[in-house]
Amino acid sequence: MCEATAYLMRKNGDEELLLADVDLIEPQEGGQMRLVSIYGEQKVLKAKIKSMSLVNHRVVLAEQ
């Protein structure tokens, strides 16, 4: 499977696990980002994509 793990980089530079097994990533209106895992778990938060490596299954979002 090709889902990824999403991490959130806080404004102070700390990185934490946000959501595992992410399938969907969809920017929303108002600077929100929506992530949905393959299990249907959903997170919506004010963040931007910082970097993404699909081969490494790694998505890093930056807190806004």
Added chain:
Amino acid sequence: MCEATAYLMRKNGDEELLLADVDLIEPQEGGQMRLVSIYGEQKVLKAKIKSMSLVNHRVVLAEQ
């Protein structure tokens, strides 16, 4: 392998192939987006992420 195919949605709504076998996706300064394939092919263009499904290996960027 978990790379994806990136499509570009033009302002008129047309969708076209942008880059195959994408590994890295990195927003840059000034609204540019950088994509790099597993073969090292790189595209940098003024676009935003519209939607992404990792399970479907599909990334859609919207032309800005």
